[in-house]
Amino acid sequence: MQLSTGNERLDKMIQGGRTLLSGLLPIGYEEEQSIGAAIALQVVARYGGVYDQPDLTRYVNLVGRAVALTCDRPDIPYHFAVLTSDSINAFAAPAGYVFVTRGLLKQTRNEAELAAVLGHEIAHVSQKHILEVIQRSKQIAGVSEAGLAYANRNPDAFKGIIDAAVKTLLDDGLDQEKELEGDRLGEVFAARAGYDPTAYVSLLTRLRTLKGDDKAFFKTHPNFSARINAVQEVIQTHGWKPTGVLLEDRFTRVRGKI
Amino acid sequence: MQRHSRLVTPLVTLLFLSLYLLTAVALAETVFVQSKTAKLRSGKTSLDSVVADLKFGEPLEVLNKEGSWLEVRTARGAKGWIFAGKTTPTKPSGSEDDVLALLGKSFRRTEAGDVTASVGARGLDKVSEGYANRAGITQRDRDAVDRMATYRITDQEVEDFLKSGGLGEYAK
Numbered sequence: 001m002q003l004s005t006g007n008e009r010l011d012k013m014i015q016g017g018r019t020l021l022s023g024l025l026p027i028g029y030e031e032e033q034s035i036g037a038a039i040a041l042q043v044v045a046r047y048g049g050v051y052d053q054p055d056l057t058r059y060v061n062l063v064g065r066a067v068a069l070t071c072d073r074p075d076i077p078y079h080f081a082v083l084t085s086d087s088i089n090a091f092a093a094p095a096g097y098v099f100v101t102r103g104l105l106k107q108t109r110n111e112a113e114l115a116a117v118l119g120h121e122i123a124h125v126s127q128k129h130i131l132e133v134i135q136r137s138k139q140i141a142g143v144s145e146a147g148l149a150y151a152n153r154n155p156d157a158f159k160g161i162i163d164a165a166v167k168t169l170l171d172d173g174l175d176q177e178k179e180l181e182g183d184r185l186g187e188v189f190a191a192r193a194g195y196d197p198t199a200y201v202s203l204l205t206r207l208r209t210l211k212g213d214d215k216a217f218f219k220t221h222p223n224f225s226a227r228i229n230a231v232q233e234v235i236q237t238h239g240w241k242p243t244g245v246l247l248e249d250r251f252t253r254v255r256g257k258i
Numbered sequence: 259m260q261r262h263s264r265l266v267t268p269l270v271t272l273l274f275l276s277l278y279l280l281t282a283v284a285l286a287e288t289v290f291v292q293s294k295t296a297k298l299r300s301g302k303t304s305l306d307s308v309v310a311d312l313k314f315g316e317p318l319e320v321l322n323k324e325g326s327w328l329e330v331r332t333a334r335g336a337k338g339w340i341f342a343g344k345t346t347p348t349k350p351s352g353s354e355d356d357v358l359a360l361l362g363k364s365f366r367r368t369e370a371g372d373v374t375a376s377v378g379a380r381g382l383d384k385v386s387e388g389y390a391n392r393a394g395i396t397q398r399d400r401d402a403v404d405r406m407a408t409y410r411i412t413d414q415e416v417e418d419f420l421k422s423g424g425l426g427e428y429a430k
Contacts, residue, residue, distance in 0.1 A: 037386035040403045041395045050402035061411050062419040069416065070343070072350055074294035074314055081406045097406065111423070151385045158385070159392050192292070192343050194425030247423050 027131050029076065029095070034151065035134060035162065036095030042166045043091050043099055048084035051102055056082055056257045059250075063111060064098055064118045070192035071119070072185070073126035080118065082258075088207065091169065092121035094130050105258045107207060111247035112190065112199030119186030119193075119200075127185070129178045130165060137164045173220030180222060180230045187234045195247075197240040204228045287320040289328065292346035295413050297427075298338035302327035304427045309338035315350055326429070341427030381407045 027035070044050055057080075064080035078096040086103040093099075098121040100114075108114050124130065151158035168174065183200070191197040208224035221227070291312045299306040302324055310332065312318075318340065322329035328345060331337045381404035382390065390400050424430045 034383055034385035037382050037403060037407065038389040038393075040406070041382075041386065041390050041399060042393065044399045044402050045393075045395055049399060050406065052402070052405075057409070058411070061409060062416060065411055065416045066420055066425065069295060070293045072292075079406045079409060081402070097403075151388070155388050155392060159389055162389055163393075192426075194343065194420070194423075194427075194429060245423075245425065245429070247425075250423060 027094075027128075027135060032131060033095045035131070035165075036093045036097050038162045039093035039130070039166055039169065040097040040099075042162070043093060043097075043170070044081075044083070046170060047087070047089075047091075047099070047101060051082040051084040053082070053257045056254050059254045060100065060114070060118075063114050064122070067115050067119045067189050067193045068096075068122050071122050071126045071189045076125075078122065078125070088211075090117050090121050092124040092130070093169075094125065094128070094134075096125050098122060098125070102258055107210065108203060109206075109246075109248065109251070110199065111251045112195035112245060113203040114251065115190040115193060115195045116186050116200035116203065119189035120182040121186070122189060123182040123185035124174070124178070127178070127181060129174055129182070130169060133168050133174065134161060134165050137161060170220070176222045176226075179220075180227065183227050183230045184234050187231045188238075191238070191240060194245060196243045196245045197235055197238075198242045199246055200231050201228055201235070204231065287347075289318050289320055289330070289345040289347055290349050291316045291318065291340075291344060292350050293344040295417065296340060296344040298330070298332065298336060298340055300338055302329075302339045304341075304421070306339065310334075310336045312340065317349075318345065326427075343426050381405075 060082055061080045064078055068074060068078040076096050078098060080098045080100070082105065083091075083099050083101045085101045086106075087101055088103040088107055090098070090100040090104055098118060100117060100121075104117065105114070108117065173179070187197065187200050190200065204224050204227050208228070211224075291314055294314055296312040296314075297308045298310040298312055300309055301307075312332070316332065318328070318330035318332055320328050320330055321337070323342075326342050327339045328342050329337070329339050382400060387400075389395075420426055421428045
């Protein structure tokens with residue numbers, strides 16, 4: 001609803017103030033849902049579509065939801081899907097969209113490892129890492145708002161903001177520190193859910209053996225040694241020991257469907 | 259002199275009492291619920307009956323610790339046990355507490371009158387559909403994201419999944 005003072009100049013000043021204030025405020029959840037869905041569309045399009053195997057989809061959603069229950073932002077819905085791609089990767093988009101590729105699932109040996117991978121992506125959502133990128137790119141572009149009304153009025157500019165975020169997420173990578181934060185928090189979330197806290201180190205070590213460490217295999221992530229160190233620091237800080245809660249059997253039951 | 263000492267004794271007692279009370283307050287440990295769903299139970303196993311369902315971020319006064327369980331009292335006075343893995347010593351920063359984001363949301367809502375969005379899971383909306391059109395996203399991929407966003411699993415199903423895996427409070 002737009003209220004008018006009857007004075008055109010004053011109305012313009014008020015509207016200008018609203019726009020400026022709107023741009024300075026953090027992105028709200030409604031906007032986050034639109035932004036998240038738009039980014040999710042690009043992730044799906046670029047990674048060969050969603051691999052729709054009902055048992056696998058349900059299993060990944062159950063593991064993801066179990067981990068998300070104890071994350072730092074459990075009060076929004078999280079959605080999980082498997083990407084058809086054979087590349088080894090996982091992604092998150094705002095508003096709780098989390099993806100893992102078939103390639104990464106094939107390298108995973110048990111449910112605890114999968115929980116840590118999903119925990120890392122959930123951390124990107126809970127810490128609003130991608131929304132920060134969008135907020136920054138808005139400021140750089142001099143766009144003082146990216147609200148829903150703005151997206152409706154300026155769909156091309158909205159597309160520009162989303163495309164820039166997708167480029168950061170899929171091509172250039174987030175800040176290395178944000179990736180390490182994702183590892184640290186993902187480790188904590190999976191351990192809180194009850195999984196063996198040493199599982200993530202096992203997976204990262206296996207991937208380092210597979211892909212080497214000289215150049216970052218995930219060009220969008222820090223090298224594996226740095227990531228393993230970050231996770232081991234968390235384990236030491238909490239004084240965690242191996243618990244053996246890996247749930248290999250449950251994972252093996254869906255493995256044939258990958 | 260005698261009159262003076264008669265005054266000293268109650269003063270010293272009062273001083274010690276004050277110190278005791280202050281120490282007791284300082285030692286009272288508070289933790290917060292760090293889970294979307296958490297149950298306060300009558301005993302320290304997942305088989306014990308549920309006394310109350312706790313909310314994310316709810317403060318709990320710690321009365322006792324045994325193994326992976328804490329005996330706690332809620333602000334409403336309910337007493338029981340909670341699995342320690344569902345608590346945190348610092349107040350969690352969920353999006354409910356993000357006052358600025360809420361402010362931004364309500365502020366923008368006034369200027370986005372034509373948008374009907376509900377908080378909760380939803381598929382593609384007008385804005386993301388518009389993006390899909392401009393970016394040339396195929397119908398197959400739109401349907402996939404829509405299915406993903408509207409995929410339903412209840413909290414009870416997640417709880418049953420944790421139980422069958424012996425996870426968290428259901429650890430064997």
